[in-house]
Amino acid sequence: MRATDLSYTSREQVEVYRFSWIVSIGLPLLMVGLQAYVPVRLHYFGVFDFGLLLTIFFAVSRRSQVSGTLTGAAIGMLQDGLTHSPFGLFGIAKTLVGYGASSIGIRIDVENPGSRFLLTFFFYGVHQAVFLAIQRELMGQQIHLNPGHEAGAAVANSLMAVFLFALLNRFKIRD
Amino acid sequence: MNIFSRHKNTVVLATVLLAQFLALAVQVKRQTADGPVRVIRLLAVSAISPFERLFIYSGSNIRGIWANYIDLRNVRHDNLRLKAESEQMRLDRAREQEDARQARRLQALLEFKEQWIDKTVAAQVIGTSGMETSRLLYIDKGSKDGIKADMAVITPNGVVGKILAVYGDTSQVLMINDPTSGVGATLVNSRLQGIAKGTPEGEIQLNYIMSDEPVQAGDMLITSGGDHVFPKGLTIGSVAKVNTGRSLFLEIKVKPIVELNRLEEVLVITEQKLRAPDTTGLGPIRASDILAQHLPGVPQTPAGMDPLHPGQPAAQSGTQPGTQPGTPAQNAPTVGGTAKAAATTAKPATAQAGTNTTNSQATKPQTTKQPTAGTTAGPTAAPKATGSKPATPKPIATKPASPNADGAKPKSAASEGAR
Numbered sequence: 257m258r259a260t261d262l263s264y265t266s267r268e269q270v271e272v273y274r275f276s277w278i279v280s281i282g283l284p285l286l287m288v289g290l291q292a293y294v295p296v297r298l299h300y301f302g303v304f305d306f307g308l309l310l311t312i313f314f315a316v317s318r319r320s321q322v323s324g325t326l327t328g329a330a331i332g333m334l335q336d337g338l339t340h341s342p343f344g345l346f347g348i349a350k351t352l353v354g355y356g357a358s359s360i361g362i363r364i365d366v367e368n369p370g371s372r373f374l375l376t377f378f379f380y381g382v383h384q385a386v387f388l389a390i391q392r393e394l395m396g397q398q399i400h401l402n403p404g405h406e407a408g409a410a411v412a413n414s415l416m417a418v419f420l421f422a423l424l425n426r427f428k429i430r431d
Numbered sequence: 432m433n434i435f436s437r438h439k440n441t442v443v444l445a446t447v448l449l450a451q452f453l454a455l456a457v458q459v460k461r462q463t464a465d466g467p468v469r470v471i472r473l474l475a476v477s478a479i480s481p482f483e484r485l486f487i488y489s490g491s492n493i494r495g496i497w498a499n500y501i502d503l504r505n506v507r508h509d510n511l512r513l514k515a516e517s518e519q520m521r522l523d524r525a526r527e528q529e530d531a532r533q534a535r536r537l538q539a540l541l542e543f544k545e546q547w548i549d550k551t552v553a554a555q556v557i558g559t560s561g562m563e564t565s566r567l568l569y570i571d572k573g574s575k576d577g578i579k580a581d582m583a584v585i586t587p588n589g590v591v592g593k594i595l596a597v598y599g600d601t602s603q604v605l606m607i608n609d610p611t612s613g614v615g616a617t618l619v620n621s622r623l624q625g626i627a628k629g630t631p632e633g634e635i636q637l638n639y640i641m642s643d644e645p646v647q648a649g650d651m652l653i654t655s656g657g658d659h660v661f662p663k664g665l666t667i668g669s670v671a672k673v674n675t676g677r678s679l680f681l682e683i684k685v686k687p688i689v690e691l692n693r694l695e696e697v698l699v700i701t702e703q704k705l706r707a708p709d710t711t712g713l714g715p716i717r718a719s720d721i722l723a724q725h726l727p728g729v730p731q732t733p734a735g736m737d738p739l740h741p742g743q744p745a746a747q748s749g750t751q752p753g754t755q756p757g758t759p760a761q762n763a764p765t766v767g768g769t770a771k772a773a774a775t776t777a778k779p780a781t782a783q784a785g786t787n788t789t790n791s792q793a794t795k796p797q798t799t800k801q802p803t804a805g806t807t808a809g810p811t812a813a814p815k816a817t818g819s820k821p822a823t824p825k826p827i828a829t830k831p832a833s834p835n836a837d838g839a840k841p842k843s844a845a846s847e848g849a850r
Contacts, residue, residue, distance in 0.1 A: 302562075340605060
């Protein structure tokens, strides 16, 4: 029995989607690859975290906490693979985001642009906070965040999410 | 079983997180006073050590009570013996310190070698880590092209970073503005040495320069060669800002000379060699002459004055007016090594490295033409140039000085040695 069925037997309007395996695997690879390549030519493109946006999108669309957790972990580990940081750094942050986004996705309407903007803004903050905490506490690195830059990045990612989610809606398959 | 199925989501989350935490703890090493230690070991030790400490503490207290208050036989005798031993050790220490100083001086004289860039491989930047927290590049050359970990990566302008990981056709480059990177650096004007490290914001900071040192914005920063990755003399950047905080050290922000955000092509130094200076044919030389060949020259002195003895006319010491004694450039036959190396003249090192392949001279930015041997004949001519002189001891540096190509303000060997 699905978590959504348990929680929302009375809310008929909550829709659960799934994705084809090509989209589930190909899209993260494509987007993370894009994120690695484009900053070579467009430096400011590096501010976008497409892995995070995809984690949130899949989590709120599938509305399954298990699925959100695993998707976040997989995408985070993929991103870890491209950095020289140890595996698990982005993985843990995105696992929590995946779990949190799917938990919220089954409680509020995440289909309109306003809520998507706010949702992404919030989870960008959560992601950075978890990331910072792991780096400082577990890895012992003296990292200081630049609040202005982080706020700007959160807004940029949230705006990107609004457009990207609208585009990715085409890949949804109603369950 | 019921509990697991009821809390399936939470259990999955906890399992995935635990797995990743453990994976992270296995990989990560934390710096401790005794060196790097894996976090998982640190966690295990932290969990166990309170109990161990409790046992040890209670045991040592009991032993302490016995040893310090009850069993005090022979203490006075031991005290006298230890005092005598202490005096003897103090004498030994003073003698050993003198030996150590002498050993360092001899080491500097005998083992002083220079790094030369022999071969570079041009590579195309094909990607980044995609994360702002990780300043990495991916290049299109890998182990098949002779790339190995820890090789220096440069551009014709200056330093980019070093090879972190190598795969078949690609390699990972750790840029110098990554927080985990560090480059041995020297300030050109003052010859002060520090470590240029990246910051989490992607800037470069020069560390370990004492706060009372005169460092100014605009001072150029070059590699010191002390890290055994980058050859000496490559440009890192210039000092952008100097802050005197409360710390013992200055906070020096460095503006990299290479635009690290807009790199498309880089050069990987695949071969650099250490070459000892060739002193054959020079006859007996003094230690100070050898040092003078390798260390920056003394400041330019007014015409007619002896740079070695300020205030005296040059004729007294046999040095021509307005000369610099013994800069490497002036003694090309003694350090040249190959004809190509000797023939590459009056160009900054990095510009030559940019010519892509072999035998570019990176560590000697201040090369000038050698009248008889350096520009024409190569190494075989070196003895000829100097060896024809009588074998009587003589100062090496008596040729006219030339300004350093890198714009370095000359500095005396003595003051360099003092640092």
